[in-house]
Amino acid sequence: MKEEGLELIKGGKRLDGRSFDELRQIRIEVGVLKRADGSCYFELGDNKVIAAVYGPREMHPRHAQDAKMAVLKYRYNMAPFSVDERKRPGPDRRSVEISKVSREALEPVIIKEYYPKTEIDVYVEILQSDAGTRTAGINAASVALADAGIPMKDLVSSVAVGKIDGEIVLDLNAVEDNYGEADMPVAMIARRNAITAIQMDGCMTRSEFEKGLKMAMNACQKIYELQRTALIERYSEM
């Protein structure tokens, strides 16, 4: 982040031709895995992500059970070949933090009281990465939870905004993320504008922040519609 020297905006367009508030191409497939209770494949530009959900199932070890509700777990994991420099297998500090933030992004919509003493496991695998994997993962996980029949109040949708060449833009790709000035992933319950995750790092003024937040909120509405459509198609097939 915050490297200088590369012009990221030319003639009012971004290097990949997108306008400032334009999402990358999104593709959603529901129920792509057979063993999982629910699953979703999510493409966001060059990000390729799969989420699987298992549960509610008996929680081990027992002393970690919650007698009043299910426990939600979330594991974000990058495949070793998903990035230019091979990622060593296993959790690192970045994935531990992303897993926590992503879990907290989903907690508000899960009705956990129906299944005391159980766990609900969300596993997100990043197969190919191009900046925005945590938002793609949250989107995929949200759909996979619905596919698994987990009782939910609503879907969660997620996108990042950022700052490149001094402009607030939507959904940074890897070049923009590497050479840009700030990155701010947001997750929300789009239908009621409730923010369930927000992180930022870089440098933004307060007004840039507010502009970015609005841009993210608008984009989450669109993503929500795509998630909903994908679920409806899946269930009308069946």
Add this chain to the structure above:
Amino acid sequence: MKEEGLELIKGGKRLDGRSFDELRQIRIEVGVLKRADGSCYFELGDNKVIAAVYGPREMHPRHAQDAKMAVLKYRYNMAPFSVDERKRPGPDRRSVEISKVSREALEPVIIKEYYPKTEIDVYVEILQSDAGTRTAGINAASVALADAGIPMKDLVSSVAVGKIDGEIVLDLNAVEDNYGEADMPVAMIARRNAITAIQMDGCMTRSEFEKGLKMAMNACQKIYELQRTALIERYSEM
């Protein structure tokens, strides 16, 4: 494996003077350890191996118990000084795989139904290594299990065959293993020709494979006799 440049066979004999189907010197001592329930020291040429057996004993953690039978565990471990380049203590991928294959080599003869909810632990320490340690370990473990009084249908015997300078030969030593073309460890219940473990890597034609398998089967008969004799001597002493 598969390095060129060293002549391994001269005048129809191998570098250590053995003929193609000749085993290295074998020495077996039963009951060499006091704390273990059963034990066996096994020398195969320059390989020096000890196996100890503990159990059947209560299995921890409890949720891993099998209500219908004992659980067999096997740990193959190399002493740090057993090889030319010091081996770092602790399991590595090679020892994890050998432990699994060796356990599966012994499973068919153990009558596990007699001791539900227990575990039977087999520990094999490689004190000095000269190729063939996993086969020496299985031979030692089989005798140690008998020494521990674990109910068994039969003994398991094990040996490797391989290919050096284009010839199929028995029981490769370290030089032969390093410069040879293929290595194939086999374990079997010698009295009924039942193969309980087989692995191979390198390059063999189908007929070489079949020739090697027969050679291994013959050698296992001999090893079986040595194992049996060692056990009889031990118990006639007592």
Add this chain to the structure above:
Amino acid sequence: MKEEGLELIKGGKRLDGRSFDELRQIRIEVGVLKRADGSCYFELGDNKVIAAVYGPREMHPRHAQDAKMAVLKYRYNMAPFSVDERKRPGPDRRSVEISKVSREALEPVIIKEYYPKTEIDVYVEILQSDAGTRTAGINAASVALADAGIPMKDLVSSVAVGKIDGEIVLDLNAVEDNYGEADMPVAMIARRNAITAIQMDGCMTRSEFEKGLKMAMNACQKIYELQRTALIERYSEM
């Protein structure tokens, strides 16, 4: 230890001006932490150490409980910035051994029978190190245990003696420890001259050892008085 070339004693005094049997400055504060059940801050020259005690509390895992008494645990840990070369976080072999020796130094005074099935946790953090951290830690822990209301027969006091430039001296600092010839930490129940820990490494004759032991025993009496005074002050405040 045992490096040559630096004169550690000049004109009958040590480099920091102390005489042979002189302790460094000691400062003790009791009850410095709010969350812990008992705590003590202990300065010994440039050593800064905090001990906290939690418990008696229910022991996990249950199978490690002792049905007849409490289990004492002790964790000695160095802050990464406590030494010149940053210490990697987490236990190393040195801290594992010190934890064991320190726990055994305290065991004889704890009345563990009052609280079967529980654990008593002693955590010692070395914030700044200047040789003698294990003795400072034991002194701090002993006071923290009393502050936590753990039933004790007596206090434990600890100090090291060593050999520098051929002389037996009390309470080595880091320079003396690095360039000296021997180091011998001792812990004892000062009021009845019962030695609860002793370690030594370096080179001492038998008579040097006996002289050192006496010197340590005398110093422990002084430390005991300081510990006692600190506790009395703390409780007279309340």
Add this chain to the structure above:
Amino acid sequence: MGLEIMDDVRRDYIYDLVRGGRREDGRAFLDYREIKVERDIIKRAEGSARVKMGNTEVLVGVKLEPGEPFPDSPDKGVIITNAELVPLASPEFEPGPPNEDSVQLARVVDRGIRGSEAIDLDKLCIEEGEKVWIVFIDIHVLDNDGNLVDAAALGAIASLLNVRIPNERYGLDGGEETMVLSNKPVAVTMVDIGGEILVDPNYNEEKAALSGLTVISNPDGTISALQKYGNGSLSEDAVTEMVEIGIEKAGELRRTFLEP
């Protein structure tokens, strides 16, 4: 079970208080607890600070060591921020490798420093591609009564204010040198309790709140890091208000504790 009921009781109590316009320790909603910052208390460290925020106490030490640069930035120093939630500090902390809480604490503090470019990494190059200074920022929590992140972030910047570069220890030229600090990011954490925003939550408030936000901002009013916590959600209004409050309170803390 007994413990869970206690959690509920405590939560209800905190909410009841807030509904009545009060906090457990009598503070106003936007007030910090009493803060004390002591600097340069650890001789062995190149910089250090102990921060007390009410009963919360955090010790931060900064160490510099020569090491290898990252391949993609061969002429830049490296920052490694690490937090240890040592079991001395709370009955809930357990010995062991970093867990998600300690990782998050370290990473949020780290992002605030990085995002604000407080440390000029270009000045920490010793020999391009070979050797640069590694700046270790170690957060050692001593007593956890809530809001570790603000205490840790304040301690980190206070530690960095006057860091000596240990050229001599590593046989390097340069003599007595001090690391330049280019910015002073300050973290302000707030929680939402029943629709009210509370600054600097203590342990019980932190436990009771469903959502919180840390805002790290700089003297020029820019934000360099944000992090939302908790299993609840925040409205757009709550977030923007928290950002506003965060920037303002950061200014107050900076003036009181980080200025000469």
Add this chain to the structure above:
Amino acid sequence: MGLEIMDDVRRDYIYDLVRGGRREDGRAFLDYREIKVERDIIKRAEGSARVKMGNTEVLVGVKLEPGEPFPDSPDKGVIITNAELVPLASPEFEPGPPNEDSVQLARVVDRGIRGSEAIDLDKLCIEEGEKVWIVFIDIHVLDNDGNLVDAAALGAIASLLNVRIPNERYGLDGGEETMVLSNKPVAVTMVDIGGEILVDPNYNEEKAALSGLTVISNPDGTISALQKYGNGSLSEDAVTEMVEIGIEKAGELRRTFLEP
């Protein structure tokens, strides 16, 4: 307990079917499930393939990085094969370091490639004794319905068919180069169920069988790796028959999926 009874029921069902000459999914004993191989689907990888074998799905990615050679082969590249049984792929897989199943999977695939000398390690030397290419073959299991080894081995070779050497990324001469593949080993796994040999066992068949064998063989009919699995034994006849079938089925797979 309930689960164990289910295991017994499932096992009996599989055996009954086989006794009647049938399989759960209607295949003949020596038939593979439907196989799909897609290549070059991961941009960031130097080679990749997704293999579906019925409901089993495995993704393999190959990455090349410069690194140090082994001391005893200073002019040779290095192969590191790794398998992750990520918990996404099965309710039985747990997060954590490699266990004996993932280690065995990786090592069998690795031995097949090494034994057949498919990768010419001499051509992967960059600077003798200093720097060689490390070839990372990462097996990422997505859905486990049995016979992971055949899917993984096929995916590995498919990934290796057209690997770009990333000279440019690491500032090395050599321009656009492709790694040469000298051999095409293919794995065929069989299980013995009640004396019958079944090729490509699905999950239930794998669980029911007492013994199995993987045979990895090459276009010239040579065998480069064998591995027996399971708690049962195999007769000499069964093993030699499996080797024969394995070589034949490998030829079929190779012609269908690995030839231009």
Add this chain to the structure above:
Amino acid sequence: MGLEIMDDVRRDYIYDLVRGGRREDGRAFLDYREIKVERDIIKRAEGSARVKMGNTEVLVGVKLEPGEPFPDSPDKGVIITNAELVPLASPEFEPGPPNEDSVQLARVVDRGIRGSEAIDLDKLCIEEGEKVWIVFIDIHVLDNDGNLVDAAALGAIASLLNVRIPNERYGLDGGEETMVLSNKPVAVTMVDIGGEILVDPNYNEEKAALSGLTVISNPDGTISALQKYGNGSLSEDAVTEMVEIGIEKAGELRRTFLEP
């Protein structure tokens, strides 16, 4: 519970015997069990010894490898002493990383060797600041019937008596060289049982005793290491008496097992 009662019964039995002036295996209080030392039994090691002390059996192997010196002693070799309490040796040993018992065992043996300057580290420099010999002393316990430390320390020194420096294996000049041993520290461990001092405790005595002391001493009568064990305390008199006995018994062991 049953086991704990057995512990109590065993302890009472041991104490009763000692009160009557006897030991479980008939020895006098200051006698060692029968000791056998076999040297150079592991071909692959540069030095090795198997020590039997009654039913206790320990194998020690010494390996030398070139490696980097510590930054603060660039011209000195490095000693790394490691003990593995492999589960083969006792029903109480569990597989896994070193625990406090194996760490203490290794460190006490290590301190004895270091304190006595038995290995001349200056002679193990290959290239100052770059490459020195790392001396790995690996203690492999085979059968634990108590007093591992004396067996391990004796095995370590016996292994070190005639260590070949493997110049050739690592392509270094120097030809056939033997590492010089400058001192012969010997460990003697005693326990206090009901006020009596027992040398060389067996497993049951070790378990029964509340306190013990290891004394490592040299031919010139100097002490190079001490270590107290156990949850009890020792009087000043007991400690000084143990030191006296320890030095004397060490001389006996040295004469019998370490002299030509």
